Amino acid sequence: MRDLVLLGSSIVLPPDPIPPHHRTKPKPKPKPKPSLLTSTSARLSPPISSLRSRHPLLSNLRWDLNNYSDLATKLVQDGRFDDFSTMAETLILSGVELSQLVELVSAGISGLLREGRVYCVVEVLRKVDKLGICPLELFDGSTLELLSKECRRILNCGQVEEVVELIEILDGFHFPVKKLLEPLDIIKICVNKRNPNLAVRYACILPHAHILFCTIIHEFGKKRDLGSALTAFEASKQKLIGPNMYCYRTMIDVCGLCGHYQKSRYIYEDLLAQKITPNIYIFNSLMNVNVHDLSYTFNVYRNMQNLGVTADMASYNILLKACCVAGRVDLAQEIYREVQNLESNGMLKLDVFTYSTIIKVFADAKLWQMALKIKEDMLSAGVIPNTVTWSALISSCAKAGITEQAIQLFEEMLLAGCEPNSQCYNILLHACVEACQYDRAFRLFQSWKDSRFQEISGGTGNGNTVGVELKHHNCITSMPNCLSNSHHLSFSKSFPFTPTTTTYNILMKACGTDYYRAKALMDEMKTAGLSPNHISWSILIDICGGTGNIVGAVRILKTMREAGIKPDVVAYTTAIKYCVESKNLKIAFSLFAEMKRYQIQPNLVTYNTLLRARSRYGSLHEVQQCLAIYQDMRKAGYKSNDYYLKELIEEWCEGVIQDNNLNQSKFSSVNRADWGRPQSLLLEKVAAHLQKSVAKSLAIDLQGLTQVEARIVVLAVLRMIKENYILGHPIKDDILIILGIKKVDANLVEHESQVKAAIIKLLEDELGLEVAFAGPKIALDKSINLGSPPGSDPDWQEPLGRNRLPTELESSTRRPAVLQRFKVTRKSLDHWLQRRVGATRR
Structure with missing residues (x-):
């Protein structure tokens, strides 16, 4: 055809x-x-x-x-x-x-x-x-x-x-x-082909185009294609007569689906710029999309009131949701009281969602008694709790660690005829695991899995018993109350329990250090048609590593990847943690390198685990390795406690002076007062100098450092030189030390002089090195004759004492950006290295 x-x-x-x-x-x-x-x-x-x-x-x-x-x-x-x-x-x-x-x-x-x-x-x-x-x-x-x-x-x-x-x-x-x-069939194909213009063209043919535009925008939103949705939205404004509030609301909802909350604000502002008052549905959608931003959500609410738009029950529910996300219990209570007043005046009627939301606010704050008080208010108002409400109530007690009360609420839920879902079961299991009642968790799981409640002993040392026996025909249920006398209840049906991946993950945590039991649960999960997720594999790694089987934990990472699940940062960090604990630092750092190779961004726990892996540094490579991790951490936007790393580097640097720790102890204890300011500058300086490694010439920049920091930087460079000398890399040039541009301010000059005196004392007295004036580096005028001796380095001058300053710098009146420098001669460095290396070998 x-x-x-x-x-x-x-x-x-x-x-x-x-x-x-x-x-x-x-x-x-x-x-x-x-x-x-x-x-x-x-x-x-x-x-x-x-x-x-x-x-x-x-x-x-x-x-x-x-x-x-x-x-x-x-x-x-x-x-x-x-x-x-x-x-x-x-x-x-x-x-x-x-x-x-x-x-x-x-x-x-x-x-x-x-x-x-x-x-x-x-x-x-x-x-x-x-x-x-x-x-x-x-x-x-x-x-x-x-x-x-x-x-x-x-x-x-x-x-x-x-x-x-x-x-x-x-x-x-x-x-x-x-x-x-069917119009939806054509629209879905246009969405799959990412062709918003064709979808708009089709919508304009039909008489109900205003409805189809909303459908088009929503379908693109479900595909997370914000660009195409915006194209259809702009077309709706051109094709339709007057603003379509349905399209505006749908577009705001799509911004929320795509995670572009800022764009939803632009759409709202566009309406206000056109002198158009949004309706309540647009306000509610806007607040819901921006519910994570408590301040903005309440600003929209106040603006809605100023424009004369009356808030409905959905508006207050969204405000309560914003308080829940922000953890603002006090503000949620104020809104709850306001809504109660409106209800008493007959202006609103609280719904089950309102009560469930305020209960969740208290549950997240572990205020289980206040959550139960809301339940009483709810029952008094004639509102029947649903599964979400009961789940929030059970969760409030579970998070507070009151397992017995959580199980009692579960019983009340069954008595009220509300069918629990898997989330309710998982909350109870999690409560048992958090309370270390592992046996109870497994007995609950087995009884639910068999669609039959059995007698359950009362956990850890409280002697209470909770038991339920459920039969499919003529069900007679026996439920001894965990907080009161035993009683018998009847149910007309059983409540089937379908385990989820979360269920098995919780039970795997209950295995403690029993790796084989956890592995059997994962196999059972697969048999039930469920796929282990990242959490499942991370728990298995945690259990295996907890037994000291580091090789097995690393092997699980490989198996995880072979199973088609890319290990995430939690899985890698868990394996790294146990490698560090068992002092297998080589494997730990190789796993970190593997993370970077697979473009998995480490988190704060990963960085801190590696930075605290060593209690001291033994080689230049170890220092460079940790400094590289530190720099990567700061580039990723994380802030760390720099003092621990600084102490280790200081200890490593002070090892240059002598084997005994007398001077080191004295130095560290006396100068702790200088550590008040952030340590990132010092660590960045050390990292920058140690990256030079085997450079032909070295220049140590001490600008902006205190006496303590300048000492550590100099010692770090000398330690690096010593390490490289042992490996067969001799010194080929002098070490140039830069103090900075000569200052006019008297306080700054005094500070710079103190730093210079401290460094010269370190080099000459403690290390026995020869220090010479290198001559100032003048940015604008290089005509100053420093009188260098014939046949020597043109920048050379006679050796400096600790209290001597160059005459040229003292007498110069022009002061054209003079960079003060001095150097440690290569000859004295060679002698010092020979003595140090010889002493080390002996």
């Missing part, structure tokens, strides 16, 4: 069966076979070409209309639409009744539709329309059904653009296009 090709606003028959997107050059339309037209004309007397000129005589011919029907079909099948039009016009002029002609053409159209020749039907409708006949009159109920079936066939082939153009043509003929296809 030949494909349908749409050109402009017409549908024509392609001359060959090649699809349009495969054709490069259209072939000329073949001429009809002479035998077809000749044989037909021979039976019908005059040929078609003479009908128009001799139409007055046509009334004398007694032809059967069935013959005309056959001829019309043949002409249409051969694409002879002009001849078909001529024949129809001639028949009308010859006195054939319009009803007979309609019947004649309708029969031919039905045949064409059965053959899938909808393009021919369209041409016939165009010709008939030119004759003054309404094309819709050619279609009865069965013919319309054939047309609808053909449209669905084209749509199922994925040719949605062809369908939309066909519907546009049929709409021009006043067809009931809404009944031809």
Whole structure:
């Protein structure tokens, strides 16, 4: 069957069966076979070409209309639409009744539709329309059904653009296009193809376009395609007359679905800029989308009041939800009291959602007694708690660690005839696990799984017993109350329990260090048709690592990846934690490198675990490794306690001086007062210098550092030089030490002099190194002659004492950005390294 090709606003028959997107050059339309037209004309007397000129005589011919029907079909099948039009016009002029002609053409159209020749039907409708006949009159109920079936066939082939153009043509003929296809089917295909313009084009055809625009926006929102949704929204503002509040509300909801709450605020502000007052539904949607921002939500609420829009129960429920997210119990209580006053005045009626939300606020704050008080208010108002309400009540006691009260509430839920869901069961199991009542958790699970409640002992040392026995037929349930005397209750049905992945995860936590039991639960989870998630695998890693089996924990990471689940930051951090605890630091840091390789961003726990992995540093590589992690941590936006890392680096640096810890202890204890300011500058300086490693020349920048910090940086560089010297990397140049630009302020000059004196004392007295003035580096004027001795480094000057300053710097009046520097000579460094390395080897 030949494909349908749409050109402009017409549908024509392609001359060959090649699809349009495969054709490069259209072939000329073949001429009809002479035998077809000749044989037909021979039976019908005059040929078609003479009908128009001799139409007055046509009334004398007694032809059967069935013959005309056959001829019309043949002409249409051969694409002879002009001849078909001529024949129809001639028949009308010859006195054939319009009803007979309609019947004649309708029969031919039905045949064409059965053959899938909808393009021919369209041409016939165009010709008939030119004759003054309404094309819709050619279609009865069965013919319309054939047309609808053909449209669905084209749509199922994925040719949605062809369908939309066909519907546009049929709409021009006043067809009931809404009944031809289900609008949602076309919209969903447009959404799947990410084609908002085509969806808008289709919506504009139908009379209920304002509804379809909302549907289009919402469907794109469900696909998280905010850009296409916004395209449809902007089109709705242009195509529809006046602002459509439904579209505005739907677009705000879609912003929430896509996580772009800021865009929802722009839409709201756009309405206000047009001097249009949003209705209550737009305000509610806006507050709900921004419920995470308590301040903004209440600003919208106040603005709603200022504009004279009356808040409904949904508005207050959203405000309570915002308080719940923000953890503002006090504010939630104020809103609750306000709503109660409105209810007492007959202006509002609190619903089950309101009570459930305020209960959840108290549950999250572990205020279980206040949550129970809300339940009493709820019952007094005649509002029946639902499953969500009971779950929140049970959760309030479970979070407070009151397992017995949580189980009692579960019993009350059953007594009230409310069917619990898996969340209720999971909350109870979690409460048992948090209270370390592991056996009770497993007994509850087994009894629920068997659709039968059994006697459950009272956990850890309280001696209470909670038991329920449930039978399917004539159920008689025995439920000794955990807080009162035993009593017998009756139920008419059992409550089936379907474990979820969360259920098994909770039970895996109850396994403690029993790895094999946890592994059996994971296998049972798979047998039940559930897939272990990241939490399941992380718990298994935690249990395995807790037994000291580090190799097994790392192997689980690999198995997890092979199972098709990419390990997340929690799984890696759990494995790293146990590697650190067992002193397998090489594996820990290799797992960290693997995380970075798989582009898994470490979290604060990961960084802190690695930074505290060592209690001291033994080599330059270890210091560089931890400093690299520290820098990566700060780049990721995390703040850490720098003091611990600073102490370790200080200890490592002080090891340069001597093996005993006398000077080190004295230094550390005396100068702790200098640690008041943030340590990030010091650690960044140390990291920057240690990254140079085996550089040919070294320059130590001490600008902006205190005496303590400058000492640590210098010692860090010297420790690095010593480590590299042992590895066979000799010193090839002097060490240049930069103090900074000479200051005019007296306090700054004094501080700089103190830093310089402290560093010279360290280098000369404690380390025995030779310090020489390197000469100032002048940014604007380099004409100062420093009087360098012949045959020496041009920057060299005589050795400096601790209290001597360069005369040039003291006497200079121009002071053009003089950079103060001095250096440690390579010769003295060589002697010092030989002594240190020799002593170390001995």
